[in-house]
Amino acid sequence: MSESAALQVIANLLYAKTGQEVTESRRWRVPAALHGIFKELRIDSLEELARILQGTHSADLPGRIVDALLNNETYFFRDRNYFELLMQQILPAIAERRSATRRLRIWSAGCSTGQEPLSLAMLLLAEPERWRRWSIEIVATDVSAKAIRAAKAGAYSQFEIQRGISITEMLTHFAKHKTQWRAQDALRRMVRFQQANLLNGLPGEEPFDLVLCRNVLMYFAPEARERALARLHGALAPDGWLMLGAGETVLEQPRLLRAAGCGAGLYQPLLANERTGLGRLAAPV
Numbered sequence: 703m704s705e706s707a708a709l710q711v712i713a714n715l716l717y718a719k720t721g722q723e724v725t726e727s728r729r730w731r732v733p734a735a736l737h738g739i740f741k742e743l744r745i746d747s748l749e750e751l752a753r754i755l756q757g758t759h760s761a762d763l764p765g766r767i768v769d770a771l772l773n774n775e776t777y778f779f780r781d782r783n784y785f786e787l788l789m790q791q792i793l794p795a796i797a798e799r800r801s802a803t804r805r806l807r808i809w810s811a812g813c814s815t816g817q818e819p820l821s822l823a824m825l826l827l828a829e830p831e832r833w834r835r836w837s838i839e840i841v842a843t844d845v846s847a848k849a850i851r852a853a854k855a856g857a858y859s860q861f862e863i864q865r866g867i868s869i870t871e872m873l874t875h876f877a878k879h880k881t882q883w884r885a886q887d888a889l890r891r892m893v894r895f896q897q898a899n900l901l902n903g904l905p906g907e908e909p910f911d912l913v914l915c916r917n918v919l920m921y922f923a924p925e926a927r928e929r930a931l932a933r934l935h936g937a938l939a940p941d942g943w944l945m946l947g948a949g950e951t952v953l954e955q956p957r958l959l960r961a962a963g964c965g966a967g968l969y970q971p972l973l974a975n976e977r978t979g980l981g982r983l984a985a986p987v
């Protein structure tokens with residue numbers, strides 16, 4: 703088997719499990735990302751790995767290869783201006799719209815090791831008066847078993863804790879245990895982590911008021927991005943918001959989602975009459 707055929711075997715696996723594609727510009731990363739697995743299996747080429755993969759009955763090898771290839775880069779309050787927009791406009795708007803039911807549901811899709819949903823939880827805890835007696839659910843999912851294990855542990859290294867978070871936020875919500883900073887119970891209790899593939903259904907049947915899927919779809923193949931956007935749309939309440947990452951768009955689903963008009967990666971579901979092109983665009987917030 704040639705090196706490029708072996709790379710194709712690995713790329714097909716990644717696509718089948720996550721919807722991500724190995725573009726030309728990301729090919730160089732593959733052997734480097736798989737270095738740990740090479741070492742463990744005592745091999746030193748993609749060809750050998752592809753051969754083992756095709757012949758193996760080891761149930762967890764495909765999952766471990768996929769885990770190694772995923773980019774789990776994240777940090778607390780990544781792109782702060784997005785969180786400021788949530789704090790200043792979107793969460794107050796949701797609080798008003800849901801004042802009768804006092805229920806708030808948020809989904810962090812592609813949450814990696816948990817910094818994004820924990821940042822959201824910190825925003826909510828910062829306004830105890832607004833959210834008093836609300837039922838709040840933050841569901842956080844990721845396809846990576848390794849990332850979800852870390853997220854559930856809720857313990858961060860000194861390097862991780864220093865990225866994005868203020869000293870006050872750190873001391874309020876985390877406690878130091880040896881070399882790690884552990885999220886306090888009040889914070890951890892707000893987020894329910896679960897391993898799930900964005901392309902395989904939704905976490906539960908009830909609609910979400912806010913869905914964050916930031917810095918996830920940019921690695922997807924276009925048709926997988928189209929399917930993922932349809933799922934995200936399906937998860938939203940008709941007046942809910944979807945937040946994507948900087949530079950990510952809903953280009954593949956222009957009939958389902960539209961820019962919310964208040965900047966910073968926010969989108970809203972198109973209503974049925976808007977989809978026919980007859981309706982007016984709703985006012986932003």
Ligand SMILES: C[S@@+](CC[C@H](N)C(=O)[O-])C[C@H]1O[C@@H](n2cnc3c(N)ncnc32)[C@H](O)[C@@H]1O
Binds near residue numbers: 720775918
């Ligand atoms: C770069 S991280 C972004 C984390 C966080 N949203 C942020 O912006 O900081 C992308 C995450 O998406 C996850 N991911 C990739 N494909 C996925 C899929 N099909 N379903 C769920 N999560 C996926 C990866 O495992 C990774 O943890």
